[in-house]
Amino acid sequence: MKGLKIVASMPAISLLYIDGDQLTSAGLRSLSKAPFLGNLWLGDHASANFDLAILGDFPALADVTISGSSITNERLKEVAANQRLQGLHLRDCASLTDEALTTLAEMPNLERLQLMGTTTFGPKAMNDFKAKRPACAVY
DSSP, rough: OOOHHHHTTTTOEEEEEEEEETHHHHHHHTTTTTTTOOOOOOOTTTSSSGGGGGGOOOOOEEEEEESSTTHHHHHHHHTTTTTTTEEEEEOOOTTTHHHHHHHHHOOOTEEEEEEEEEEOHHHHHHHHHHHTTTEEOOO
């Protein structure tokens, strides 16, 4: 956690990639103090051990990439609670179902949704999402 406090104190940090299973809620909370961190990538193991709702505490966070099977529909609701997110990139999140798209459609500022290796959504759910969020680019 001490290392993340140091990273958070770096005045110009705007992008960060984290992987590994040592990240905790306390560590993420420390990192949320980074004033200009706008893009956060949480690798396969990093997203498994902490409260994703903490992402809402990041003052400049606009884009999040989450990778791995530890992301479920319920955990995605924690991410969707961040009303400022403009970009969400879900990679290899095989546990998600159509319910996830219903949750994501409620994010008012979501402009970009990437679903790489996350192919568990049915055509009806995808069409419903696009109907509700026509300005959101899905790729």
